Amino acid sequence: MSSGSAGADTRDGDVEATAASAPRGEDAAREHVVQVADALYYARGVQAVGMDDLRSASGVSLRRLYGLFPSKESIVLEVLRRRHELWTSTLAAAVSAVAAEGPRAQLLATYDYLAVWFDDDDFRGCGFINTFGELGAASPAVAAAAREHKASFQAYMASLVDAAGGSADLAAQLAILAEGAQTTAAIAGTGEAAGQARRAAATLIDAALG
Amino acid sequence: MSSGSAGADTRDGDVEATAASAPRGEDAAREHVVQVADALYYARGVQAVGMDDLRSASGVSLRRLYGLFPSKESIVLEVLRRRHELWTSTLAAAVSAVAAEGPRAQLLATYDYLAVWFDDDDFRGCGFINTFGELGAASPAVAAAAREHKASFQAYMASLVDAAGGSADLAAQLAILAEGAQTTAAIAGTGEAAGQARRAAATLIDAALG
DNA sequence: GGGGGTTGAGAACGAGCGTTCTCACGTGCT
DNA sequence: AGCACGTGAGAACGCTCGTTCTCAACCCCC
Numbered sequence: 001m002s003s004g005s006a007g008a009d010t011r012d013g014d015v016e017a018t019a020a021s022a023p024r025g026e027d028a029a030r031e032h033v034v035q036v037a038d039a040l041y042y043a044r045g046v047q048a049v050g051m052d053d054l055r056s057a058s059g060v061s062l063r064r065l066y067g068l069f070p071s072k073e074s075i076v077l078e079v080l081r082r083r084h085e086l087w088t089s090t091l092a093a094a095v096s097a098v099a100a101e102g103p104r105a106q107l108l109a110t111y112d113y114l115a116v117w118f119d120d121d122d123f124r125g126c127g128f129i130n131t132f133g134e135l136g137a138a139s140p141a142v143a144a145a146a147r148e149h150k151a152s153f154q155a156y157m158a159s160l161v162d163a164a165g166g167s168a169d170l171a172a173q174l175a176i177l178a179e180g181a182q183t184t185a186a187i188a189g190t191g192e193a194a195g196q197a198r199r200a201a202a203t204l205i206d207a208a209l210g
Numbered sequence: 211m212s213s214g215s216a217g218a219d220t221r222d223g224d225v226e227a228t229a230a231s232a233p234r235g236e237d238a239a240r241e242h243v244v245q246v247a248d249a250l251y252y253a254r255g256v257q258a259v260g261m262d263d264l265r266s267a268s269g270v271s272l273r274r275l276y277g278l279f280p281s282k283e284s285i286v287l288e289v290l291r292r293r294h295e296l297w298t299s300t301l302a303a304a305v306s307a308v309a310a311e312g313p314r315a316q317l318l319a320t321y322d323y324l325a326v327w328f329d330d331d332d333f334r335g336c337g338f339i340n341t342f343g344e345l346g347a348a349s350p351a352v353a354a355a356a357r358e359h360k361a362s363f364q365a366y367m368a369s370l371v372d373a374a375g376g377s378a379d380l381a382a383q384l385a386i387l388a389e390g391a392q393t394t395a396a397i398a399g400t401g402e403a404a405g406q407a408r409r410a411a412a413t414l415i416d417a418a419l420g
Numbered sequence: 421g422g423g424g425g426t427t428g429a430g431a432a433c434g435a436g437c438g439t440t441c442t443c444a445c446g447t448g449c450t
Numbered sequence: 451a452g453c454a455c456g457t458g459a460g461a462a463c464g465c466t467c468g469t470t471c472t473c474a475a476c477c478c479c480c
Contacts, residue, residue, distance in 0.1 A: 044347050047257055051438060061458045062439085072438065124347065129393055133343030136397075137255050137334065143397075150397050173387075173410035176403055180390025183339055187346075187353075187360050193386055200383035200414055207413045260467060271428045272469085282468065425477085432471070441462070447455090 030068050030078075033058050038079045042127050046076055046134055073139065076131070080145040083127050088152065095160065103164030104205055107174065110157070111198035114181055118191030125186025153178070170208045174201050240278050240288075243268050248289045252337050256286055256344055283349060286341070290355040293337050298362065305370065313374035314415055317384065320367070321408035324391055328401030335396025336389075363388070380418045384411050 036058040040049045051072060055062050069075045094113040098105045117123060124130070132146040154175045161171035181197035246268040250259045261282060265272050279285045304323040308315045327333060334340070342356040364385045371381035391407035 045344060047344075047437095048348050050436075052436090062460080063441095063458065064456090066439070067456090125343065129339065129397070130343035132397055133335065133340035134255060134257070137253065138258050146397050147399070150394065169406060169409065172403070172406040173413075176387060176390035176394050176407050176410065177383075178390070179393050180386035180388070183389050183393055184360065184386050187339070187342055187356050189357070193382070196379060196382040197386050199379065200386065200410075203383075203414055203417045204410055207417055257467095261469080262467085272430080273426095273428065273471095276469070277427095422480090424479100427476075428474095430472090433469085435467085435469105437464100437466075439463085439465105442460090444458095446457085449454090450452090 026068065029060060029064070033060055033065065033068060034075065034078050034082050037075050038083060038127075041076065041079055041131070042124060043122065046131060073141065076135070076139075077141055077145060080128065080131065080142070080149070084145075084149045084152070087149075088156070091153075091156070103160060104209070107157075107160050107164060107205060108198055108202060110160075110174075110178060111181070111194055111201055114178060114185075114197070115191060115194035118181075118185040118194050123185070123191075126182045129183060129186075150179075164205070164209060166205065166208050170204060173204055177201050177204075236278065239270060239274070243270055243275065243278060244285065244288050244292050247285050248293060248337075251286065251289055251341070252334060253332065256341060283351065286345070286349075287351055287355060290338065290341065290352070290359070294355075294359045294362070297359075298366070301363075301366070313370060314419070317367075317370050317374060317415060318408055318412060320370075320384075320388060321391070321404055321411055324388060324395075324407070325401060325404035328391075328395040328404050333395070333401075336392045339393060339396075360389075374415070374419060376415065376418050380414060383414055387411050387414075 033054070037049075037054055040053060040057055051062060051065065054060075054075075055065060058065075060068070069078070091110065091113055095106045095109050098109045128146040128149045131142055136143040136146060154172065157175045157178075158168060158171040161167070161174065177197045177200055181193040184193040185191050243264070247259075247264055250263060250267060261272060261275065264270075264285075265275060268275075270278070279288070301320065301323055305316045305319050308319045338356040338359045341352055346353040346356060364382065367385045367388075368378060368381040371377070371384065387407040387410055391403040394403040395401050
């Protein structure tokens with residue numbers, strides 16, 4: 001599953017200089033395709049983006065696309081995997097940046113992270129929620145990816161709350177706030193939900209720990 | 211199943227003659243189709259349900275379907291309109307039921323309403339969020355319907371909070387909690403988010419109102 | 421009784437999908 | 451040089467979709 005370089009091929013003939021937009025190596029090509037697919041799927045929805053669109057946008061021929069991935073669904077799952085890792089590591093970085101200010105500041109940094117995200121011009125909600133709504137009923141693998149992503153976030157919040165001396169219930173409440181802010185911001189089209197969620201979180205934290 | 215006679219199907223003024231499953235009058239037929247479409251779209255997603263599926267499930271021929279509605283999108287929008295009215299009126303009833311206990315109880319009744327909903331076997335998240343994720347990028351009308359539904363809920367919460375003497379910010383926070391509970395429950399597959407959101411709401415209300 | 425309008429059943433249509441196949445070309449090995 | 455391959459470009463395939471069309475049967479009012 002790790003799709004890593006373990007085993008097969010990967011002769012890494014990487015010496016040569018990459019010519020055009022489409023990378024040469026197999027791993028680099030996979031990453032390139034997933035990156036392009038992520039942008040397209042997130043902006044337009046998975047079902048609205050065909051393999052032909054992905055081909056033109058990535059510059060990778062259909063022949064090679066199906067050499068790199070066995071099916072469209074596998075690309076979708078790879079996109080979700082990458083998105084999860086990106087989201088998780090970026091959040092962790094934002095939280096770590098305020099570690100010196102203590103656990104309460106770290107918890108609130110989560111909502112500042114959301115605020116920055118919501119203000120992105122391309123923001124269109126949580127990709128996992130969107131994809132779940134679109135494919136969750138038909139694809140158990142997609143539903144599982146969304147479930148695992150959310151469970152991972154809840155666990156992360158729980159660890160932060162635990163470090164602050166809060167209860168598991170507080171962690172769940174803070175996660176629900178973050179969740180609600182994402183959908184509210186996505187549908188309303190404005191980012192103000194981040195600030196509202198942040199103030200609610202501060203109230204809950206202070207009530208629980210104060 | 212073929213939905214059988216659809217059981218107690220509202221009152222038919224001219225109920226008689228052929229006891230077919232599909233209602234006779236034009237308005238009744240439209241309502242019947244929208245009801246069947248709602249169930250199918252909610253369970254499987256809009257794009258996964260074709261007009262042929264809707265035909266077999268409703269017992270209304272394609273010919274008549276396109277006589278009743280100009281396009282599939284118009285059916286989707288009608289489904290959303292009906293779902294909004296149902297949701298809104300049911301919530302209002304649940305809130306009114308505890309009017310005697312005061313505005314705080316009315317606010318919290320919102321989350322009890324969510325708890326009942328989440329425990330429904332067929333619960334699959336908020337239909338507006340799901341449809342927004344699926345079609346929001348492609349269909350501005352669908353995006354607008356979702357936006358209006360959420361705005362309506364936020365306004366309703368604001369009126370309840372106002373009656374309780376709370377601020378607009380508190381109303382927004384409580385709405386975000388309800389929103390987050392819905393997506394959390396949908397993706398996690400469990401209904402516990404309702405209780406967690408309810409406790410968070412109680413904390414926020416008490417902190418704001420003393 | 422007979423015609424007009426409406427209906428149901430389903431074929432037809434054009435488009436788009438995911439996936440596979442063809443074929444000519446270039447490149448690296450021997 | 452020769453040969454086996456991997457590749458790109460895109461046609462082809464089989465399928466599904468939303469929508470429209472055909473045609474025969476039926477109903478109501480004259």
